Amino acid sequence: xxxxxxxxxxxxxxxxxxxxxxxxxxxxxxxxxxxxxxxxxxxxxxxxxxxxxxxxxxxxxxxxxxxxxxxxxxxxxxxxxxxxxxxxxxxxxxxxxxxxxxxxxxxxxxxxxxxxxxxxxxxxxxxxxxxxxxxxxxxxxxxxxxxxxxxxxxxxxxxxxxxxxxxxxxxxxxxxxxxxxxxxxxxxxxxxxxxxxxxxxxxxxxxxxxxxxxxxxxxxxxxxxxxxxxxxxxxxxxxxxxxxxxxxxxxxxxxxxxxxxxxxxxxxxxxxxxxxxxxxxxxxxxxxxxxxxxxxxxxxxxxxxxxxxxxxxxxxxxxxxxxxxxxxxxxxx
Numbered sequence: 001x002x003x004x005x006x007x008x009x010x011x012x013x014x015x016x017x018x019x020x021x022x023x024x025x026x027x028x029x030x031x032x033x034x035x036x037x038x039x040x041x042x043x044x045x046x047x048x049x050x051x052x053x054x055x056x057x058x059x060x061x062x063x064x065x066x067x068x069x070x071x072x073x074x075x076x077x078x079x080x081x082x083x084x085x086x087x088x089x090x091x092x093x094x095x096x097x098x099x100x101x102x103x104x105x106x107x108x109x110x111x112x113x114x115x116x117x118x119x120x121x122x123x124x125x126x127x128x129x130x131x132x133x134x135x136x137x138x139x140x141x142x143x144x145x146x147x148x149x150x151x152x153x154x155x156x157x158x159x160x161x162x163x164x165x166x167x168x169x170x171x172x173x174x175x176x177x178x179x180x181x182x183x184x185x186x187x188x189x190x191x192x193x194x195x196x197x198x199x200x201x202x203x204x205x206x207x208x209x210x211x212x213x214x215x216x217x218x219x220x221x222x223x224x225x226x227x228x229x230x231x232x233x234x235x236x237x238x239x240x241x242x243x244x245x246x247x248x249x250x251x252x253x254x255x256x257x258x259x260x261x262x263x264x265x266x267x268x269x270x271x272x273x274x275x276x277x278x279x280x281x282x283x284x285x286x287x288x289x290x291x292x293x294x295x296x297x298x299x300x301x302x303x304x305x306x307x308x309x310x311x312x313x314x315x316x317x318x319x320x321x322x323x324x325x326x327x328x329x330x331x332x333x
Contacts, residue, residue, distance in 0.1 A: 019099035019171060022081070022106065024088040026294060028301035029190040031080050032181040034139045036188060036211040039231025040152075042070040043200035056228065059139050064149075066132025068125070071152055073200050075126040077111040079152065080190070082174060086182045088298035098179035101159070104167045112195040120166050127156045127172075135177070150175045188214070189301065191253035201242055202252065204230045209255040209267045219267045226265055271312040279307030280321030290329050302329065 035041070038061050042048040047069030054061040063070060086096045104123060108115045113123070130152045152175060159169040174182075181187065188210055197203045208229055213219035221229075227239045234242065243265060247257045258266045287299050294302070306328050310316070318324050 018097070019101050020086065020089065020095075020097040022085040022100055022102035024085050024296050024298055025106070025110075026297035026302070027084040027088040027110075028298050028305070029080055029192060029194055030084045030087050030187045031076075031190055031207065032083060032178060033186045033188060033211065034181060035076060035079070036207040037229075038137075038139060039204075039229060040071075040135065041073040041076050041231070043073055043204060043231060044070075044233075045072070045200070048072070052231065054228075054231070060137060061139065062136040064134040064136070066129070066134075068128050068132050071126075071129040071133040073203050075129050077113075077195060078107065078123075078126055078130060078172070079174075079178065080194075081107050081110055082172060083178075083182055083187055084298075087185070087187060088301065090182070090185075091298055091300040096182070098154075098174040098176065099171060100174070101169065101171050104170055107170075110195075117164075117166065124158075124167065127153070127170075131156055135175075150177055152178065189304070193253040197251075197253075201230065201232065202246060204232075205243075205246065205257070206252055206255070209252070209257075213255060213267045213269060217268065220260065220264050221267075223263045223265060271308075279310060280318055280324070282325055283322055286322040286325060289326060293326070293329050302332075 038056075038059060039052070039054055040061070040063060042065075049065050049067070049069055051065070052061075052063040052070070054063075065071075081102070082100050085100065085102070089096050104120060105115055107113075108119055108123065113119050131154070133152055134149045135152065136149045154173040154175055156170060156172045158167045159171055161167055190210065191206070194203065194206065197206065205226075208221075208226070209219065212221070223240055223243065224236065226243075227234075227236060230239075232239050240263075243257070244259065246252065247259060250256065254270055256268050256270055258268070260266050282303055287303065290299050290302065291297070303325065306325050309328070310318075310324075
C-alpha cells in the first residue's frame, strides 16, 4: 500500500487527527537557516556525549546530548524531510501544524536510506537522539529570539506497527523554534543529491557553502573559522587534509572548492541560478496543468528548479515559457 493510502486508512480509522499529514512525494529538500549556519549536529558516527558550546559573531549555542548521544548530521535528514513537506504545503496554501504524521517507509525512501529492518531500527534511534538533544541559544528563527532550552523535536510516537513490530506510521512534534523557522520561511533549498553524500564533513561543508555562497559569485573563509563553523573536532592539520581531499575529489553538489593562499578556502557555484522572482513568467493555469501531471509535487519549487535549468542553458529566449515548462515537466516525469 502506498504511503498516502496507508495514511488515508489511518485517518479513516480515527487513529490520526489534528496534525499535518506528509504526502508530498516530490517535495524539494529544504533546511532551516540556523541549522545550516551553526554546528548543531554532531559529525561523529559514534555516540557523541560531549556538551558543545559555540560562540560566533554574537550567536551563542549550547548543545547538550542525552545518554543516547547528540543528534547527528544524518539524524537531521528527518527534520529536512519535515521542513520540506511543510514548505510544500505552505506553497500550495495548505494549513500546517508542528505536529506531523508520516509513513516511515516514505521517509526512508526520500532520504535514500535502507528500508530493511536495520534501517527502521536506525530511524528509531535517530528519533530518540533528536528528542533527547537539548539546545540553548539566542539564535533567532523568524522574529523570535529563544533563550531557553528545547529539543530539536518535542516528541515522537509510533502510531502503527507491523505484526513484526516494525513502525509504519509515526507522528513527530517539532520544536516551536524549528516551526517558527518554517512559518517565517527561514529555509533554503538543498540539492537533491544532498542525501547521497555519506561523509559527514562533506554534508556540513555543503550546508555552509549553500548558506554563505548561495547565489553570490564566491565565498571565502579561513580554514580556522571553517573548522569552528563545521563543529569539527579534528586537529587543524587533519581538518585541512580532509578539505584538500574534498577539493581533489570535486564531488560537492552545486559548488566547487579551491584553496587560496593564507589558509583560505574559496567556494564558487558550479552554474548560474536565478533569484526568486526572476526568469520566465508562468501563468496560474500552467501551474494547475503541471499539478495534474505530477500529483502531490511542490509545483512552485519545480518552477524554481526549471528557471534555474533555463539559466544554466544560457537563458535562451522562449516563444512560450508555459509550453516549455510543461514540456520540461513531462520529460522530467
